[in-house]
Amino acid sequence: MSSCGLDFGTSNTTLGSIIGDAPVLCALEPGHSTILSAIFYEVDGAVLIGRKAIDAYVEGAPGRLLRSLKSVLGTSLIDETTMVGRQRTGFRDIIAYYIGAVKRRAEQASGRELRNLVHGRPVHFVDNNPLADRKAEATLREIARSVGFDEVTFQFEPIAAALDYEREVTREEIALIADIGGGTSDFSIVRLSPERHLKADRKADILANDGVRIGGTDFDRQLSLGTVMPLFGFRSPMKRAGLDVPSGYFHDLATWANINRMYDPKVMIELRQVRHESKHPKLLDRLVRVLDEQRGHTLAMEVEAAKIALADAKTAAIPFEWVEPGLNVAIARPDLVRHTAQLAKRIGARIDLCLGQAQLAADGVDAVFLTGGSVRLAHVRKAITAALPAARVVEGDTFGAVGKGLTIEASRRYGPG
Template structure:
């Protein structure tokens, strides 16, 4: 039996296996160990493409349907709903299963192993304040894992997995805050770590607190998009009838990765043409219509995500939108990103405070803070986290690989390693 650790993420996915030499993430997308959690269906019914190939096919204008941020539907009513794919309708649950199945097959091809056991990563909370939603989300992931061929399935919290990765470099016993700011959720654990503790089979007593919040990188994308791109498409403008704004729901769907495809459902285009006729600025609504007609919602979301990532290193970035309208572009300033998403950073910091209280610790008891997940690279998010434990040593983990590596360590502990 070969076992793996699987980090099925909102934005990216990793899978790892362990040998006597230790855990290793498998190359799933060419030479890359990360594969974007994206799947692209063509109308002809051929097998879907995934990862970078899926995004490339979509951006290149291939006829079909791109779906991304699939993990976001777990714990929501959308998981069992069907969406239009080609000439038929497919449930989101089935779409996730196809992506996970392809990921598993690629790992088996790359390693030459038959992988039948998995430690699946999961956020502390799939849904805020909804234990029943959490239970259903985990049950859905377990059923999907069984469906695609895993015979032995277990789960580990993603921040605990990141802690196991970090613990490999810890020389003395310490208390660490693990902060994993992923694409869909932010998760935190406070854990006792150390060389002697690595050998323990049961680490339950070492976990002092776990907490999380449904705030992640896609939420930063949403707020940035609403504040910058959507006004260019008519968001916030008025209708001819005095005091009546253009309906905002279209824009919020367009700015939300998991909701973009709603705009391609039957009847939406007719509604948009009616809005254009009654809008004070029909030329702005025409841009929105063009995006929807061209199924360009994910392309716009990709542009916004790229701008957000660039703003981690640059003070401003130009976003070219000539594919919507000739000459259309916008300059996005880092200050705009911070202003629009400061509330998200504050919510992340507040949840860390809750985690400290649950552990019965003050901030000065934390020896180190281990950071993983793409949004930890945003300066104001980084500062918000460190502001909760100002005296702690800061350790930057593998942005996209720490959770997967930790899950792989956990899989070896639970199921054994592959013989070298």
């Protein structure tokens, strides 16, 4: 039997174990140590996860796609069910299937039975709600045990990233770890050194811990509402003066965890009535088509792809020819910044809170270690680094640092084998 570290992320998941003396992430898909946090239920009962799940959906296979599974933790959705095929399935069972499949793949890749787990978790699953936060962790523990893990403990994701970074440290320093993931932004200020890396108990070295429930999926939502949803009727007027088309439809369609709600037959009946009362019914026709074909996730994936492209390019085009001939939208980097500036500002504001916890001035931090996919967005990076102008900026393994750190912690707690 063996210990392992699991980073179950909103967008991507990794699982690692110690090979020799080093943490190694298992190949969860051919050629990839990351697997997308996605699951697809085919109508014939087959279940796909990761990239195959996305491929099946994009290719038009009939079934139900779910992404951002982690985002339901700490919300009322975790105790609800959703239609999968001809029956309703609980979100707990959906997450359990996904984590169980990841465990089996990792065991096959590593040739080891994995029984002892250090599970990653954000600093806050839910902002300003300790009860919901504890419930989310308890739910993950129950799920992990239900799929075959005996011992299940937790470590904050930014602390795990710090353990991975510490392997490179050559002298004592104080580092701020910024883990900007798909669902949350988490920060820790930690005292690191080669000597401290050997210690089992690191509580005294953790100077501050904070986080906020803002991540890449929130940037997707705001970008979608600002640039894409108006094409489908968002903020368009009704025939009755002073009224707009109800906004709830568009907020759900722009939110990964809520997209499947829009496929409910009751919603379709409502929308067709709204369409008759809309001043611009052709916009609602586009929305109805998207939902009739259950292509809401296609919209979300196109927006996500544009956001990722804008990390390197000045503009990104989203083709919606499948909705209506000639329908396209071009998004420029300033559009991304304008629609998500407040999110970046709120992320950056957490650093001052961390400094206050640690009783440090900004120049007391030697290095900023950046990890998580959303740190690739220039205005997010600027919001973080501007708060610590004298600190050295260190690039982490974007999708692997947390998983490797959790694996290091698992080896310390349970032994490598």
